[in-house]
Amino acid sequence: MASPPPLDAATQQAIDWMVRLSSGRVQPGERQAFERWQAADPAHAQAWQRLQNTVGRPVGALRAVDSRQPGQTQQARQLLLQPRRRTALKGLAVVASAGVGLLLLDRWQPLGAVLADYSTGTGQRARFALPDGSTLVLNARSRVNLAFDEGLRRLRLLEGDIVVQVAADVQRPLVVSTAQADIRALGTQFAVEQLAERTQVRVLESRVELRSTSGESAVLGSGEAAQVDAAGLQRLAADQMPSTEWQRGWLVVQQRPLHEVIAQLQRYRHGLLRVSPEAAQIQVQGVFPLDDIERALTGLAETLPIRVQRFGSWLTRIDVR
Secondary structure (H helix, E strand, O other), X not given: OOOOOOOOHHHHHHHHHHHHHOOOOOOOOHHHHHHHHHHHOHHHHHHHHHHHHHOOHHHHHHHHHHHHOOOHHHHHHXXXXXXXXXHHHHHXXXXXXXXXXXXXXXXXXXXXXXXXXXXXXXXXOEEEEOOOOOEEEEOOOOEEEXXXXXXXXXXXXXXXXXXXXXXXXXXXXEEEEOOOEEEEEOOOEEEEEEOOOOEEEEEEEOEEEEEEOOOOEEEEEOOOEEEEEOOEEEEOOHHHXXXXXXXXXXXXXXXXXXXXHHHHHHOOOOOEEEEOHHHHOOEEEEEEEOOOHHHHHHHHHHHOOEEEEEEOOOEEEEEEO
């Protein structure tokens, strides 16, 4: 395979500007200097736009990796000129895989999403019409693969939350598979959440059959919920049920530890949210806006014994007061 062409001067300068403007340490006058650079030559504006269209702001994080692992940024620069976004994202995942660059890049655009059949990015919700007439709704940072054949309709939930409105098909049952369970539709509408070490299911209409990978099973009716984790299959009480209000832009919390609440808010914020061990187990109850994370964080700080510290746009730390 031929090596990529060397970067032109305008593109190299555009990358340097992206690094500086994304660092969180912008000096007085730098933004004005950037505007003057962009206006000085049409090639500058074109290089900046090409860079934004390819990967966007988070490539600046790769410069931090380069300071610890020399050569990483130069490899990223070569990848930036590749014409297809999918290729660029996959390549940047390799470049940044050793450290924080991958973490920050993934916060902007989930790297695994480019290989999923249906996916959403940070802060994005989406509704999809499936080939069989069913409807699939994805919460932010969710990924689903589809495998339909003549005998089965399977959705594999890799990450996040979904709500499925199932179209009737007596010849082909619909099954949602996660790392811990298979959920077979016996009716019309249900929600599934794939967390790091557990699956949660809530039936909104009719029934589902829930079967864990260890062989436990249960039939859940409308209004019922259950989860499957290392301890097995357990039905959930009303105050433990996963909420589906995220479809309308709200996070509804009933006595959950703060670290779980922050994990939900993290799906809607590009910058990193970090909770100290001392604050992680504080119990939270309330309703928080998903489309205004700053307001949600302010609400938490006003009602809980915590303080919220912001370090630029890329890191927010939550600790006890």
